[in-house]
Amino acid sequence: MNKPLHIFLAAVLLAGAGTSCKNSVNSDDPSQAPEIPENCSPLETRAANVPEQKPAFAGQTRACGIKTEAAYKVDVLATGLEKPWAVEPLPDGTLLVTEKPGRMRIVSASGTVGEPISGVPKVDPKGQGGLLDVALSPDFASNRTIFWSFSEPRDGGNATSVARGVLSADGKSLSQVSVIFRAMPTYDGDKHFGSRLAFGSDGMIYMTLGERSDIEIRPQAQQMNSHMGKILRITTDGAPAPGNPFMGQQGALPEIWSLGHRNMQASAFDAEGNFWVVDMGPQGGDELNKIEKGKNYGWPVVTYGEEYSGKPIPNSVTAKEGYEQPVYYWDPVIAPSGAQFYSGSAFPEWRGNLFVGGLKDKLLVRLKLENGRVTGEEHLLKDRNQRIRDVRQGPDGALYVVTDASNGELWKISPGN
Template sequence: MSHTNKRFSIVLVWLLVWLVGSVLGTLVQSQINLNALQNLGVGIPLDTRLHTTIHDLGNFSPVYAVIFGCSFAVSQVVALLFTRFTGTAWRTFWCVFGAALGLWVTFKVVDMIAPMPILISSTRTAGGMFSMLAAAAVSGALFSKLSTRKLSAGPALAVLLVAGFALPPGEVLAQAGKSYKIETFVDGLDSPWSMAFLPDGRALITEKPGQLRLVGADGKAMSKPLGGVPQVFYSGQAGLFDVLPASDFVQNQQIFLSYACGTRSANHLCVSSAKLGTNSLENVKEIFRSQMAKSGSAHYGGRMAWLPDNTLIVTLGDGYSYREEAQNLSNHLGKIVRINADGSVPKDNPFVGKQGARPEIYSYGHRNVQGLAYDTANKRLIAHEHGPRGGDEVNVITPGTNYGWPKATYGIDYTGAQISPFKEYEGTQQPAIYWVPSIAPSGMTVYNGDMFPQWKGNLLVGALKAQQVSRVVLKGNKASEEEVLFKEVGARFRDIRTGPDGAIYLLTDSSDGKVLRVSAR
């Protein structure tokens, strides 16, 4: 065989094995994800398993093919070079070892640059990672075997034609007619995360890197960062989150802060109480630290709200790489908790006295709860949480209820893989409203002002990705109306609040962030 024909044959072999490896890796990750659900007690019939696998072959495999293809191309070229020096007897070893090592290195590189800590969910565990690398090793062995033979171009190219795919189009919602004006209330903020008004009209604003600022009622006088703020773990999604004045703030000047604490390899969501002094916080005391410790810097939750009985609600996330823990009552990941103002556990919490359950847990089966509000008029607690790619949810929270994640979801993974084949599952609560595609909700208020009487009692849900506010009308536990607002601002909204003046206040998510004031014309 001429050198030209030999090189052409090797290229065809590589393309064929690349396709086989992409399909094989997809099959492996599908079964790993489904087995993780089975370990939670989810029943998965054979036809459901088959349907999920076919879905992933159409949606996950194109993403994986790019990742696997990059690693496989480099690893097999290097393997063939090593073979020249060590002899053909080592050819299979180098191809197998190179395919596995190359994919492992590629996974690590992708995880460093991807938005989330781990892009391919099946690699979250050592067993899952080993299985994916084993699939790559099989591809390496196949390449070693076939690349010593002459391969006809016709059949190989015919097989490769099945690798095409298409992405669904996005959806755009219309902007309603304007009955408001938008002005800058405060600017020059470093990634503002939350805002809370004090009884005298001043406002506290948290900045994710760990600063807390006090702003005058007119927005013109902003303090330097206040001293005494607890040490914050700041990385990725981790940082200083919510600020909440005590229900009796006038008497005791007490506030509460939620924040990420610890190190990258072992961190938690923490809540501290403190007295607001002139230029600094005083009497700072940690009252809650989530358990278990997790690694990475994603999915903390971090919103807080008071119930009428003066108990404190705190939302948490699943830690991203620990999603099955949202169904495990022995830890706080993927939960909403309820504690007293001193950090003690209310005796009527739903899991008090249940063996193996954390007594602080109020509800579970959540992904990353970043919106929370108590609807005083209807006496209900409302929360929203991020889905993955689609499946953002608004839920009316009742104690002891399972909200489904990851057993049931309307979203799919960022790679296109299915997380669960079920949108509904027995024993779990359906959302009041969900979004597909994702809007990335963050911040929420039940509008209770007089400036916009037509919106009174409505939910106003901020969004990061969609750069909008969704006005949602709830009838019971279901949404009956939705309208998109403030799209023209063109900013990611991290938080939204009803001001004491009846105006709506929007925090923009940026290193040069602002608070915008929305008032009636």
């Protein structure tokens, strides 16, 4: 029996035997989990990095392969972008793109690349740092305000910050620029900055932050006096959002919404207003998590990954009381970056599906979810062999993708042969 099938059947038998973990599915009722089809063929067939680890419930990894029936085409709208990190469609059909070295540009619907937008603060582009995500204000149509995250150079190192500014009508400059939030502590490193920004229906900014990777700072993902390895919930002025779970708790930073994360470069709200993140694991153990207020998602105490050296994560387990289980995990990893729940009319077949960019495996992942569980997985655009950094849905129902390369590209995925 091959190893992937063995793991899959073991998971099914485990679930059938009634074994469960109290926090295994982020408080969803396990009895409501969709049944796995008898003819399921897991899409992932490679050997796992950590084959001795077993999923906590059936369908937590190696989901059934699915295939898009509708025809689609991929148009290369623009080339020559330097390490593009985020794409944000604007209401008029143009696209706002960030480039890691510290530039923003407007790309027209036909693919004309504009000059760098003036007014962007200096970034620290070393390693994984630089200009990161960008998000439109919920009132962008009336105030033209945008928010962006970036690794900010500081005395003694750097850390992720959030800035706000007003985009000019011609898309060439930013005014009223201010840094509204600075994650702490400052650290002299070049990895795991996060960072995606997403607006909830409450009008608050949900910000994802990495734990900066290095072994000496990694434990701060579990420490409440640090922003590292956390999801934060802040106002558009950068203040702690009312109703945050640890506000007023001694020794806890009031911006914290959830903890125990590693390096989240993908986040999205679904149609019901649930917040989801895709966290980069180490070697093995990329995680899809449905985020709940005040919960602990485990890193580095609970993980399905291992060190890049192949050694276990020190003192870690795959499940522990009081820590949330991922809804889904990948082993081997895809290195997720960028996420979008599809809600458009261009592809009815994709409605409610989650799209996730893959850096390591150079593909676009499509996940089908039912009752809070993953029931199918498809890998798109593998033939293009490009690291996909971000994916977003435009007002036209098309998906827009940027690739992570020195000569990065902007793609449009729309109906067609």
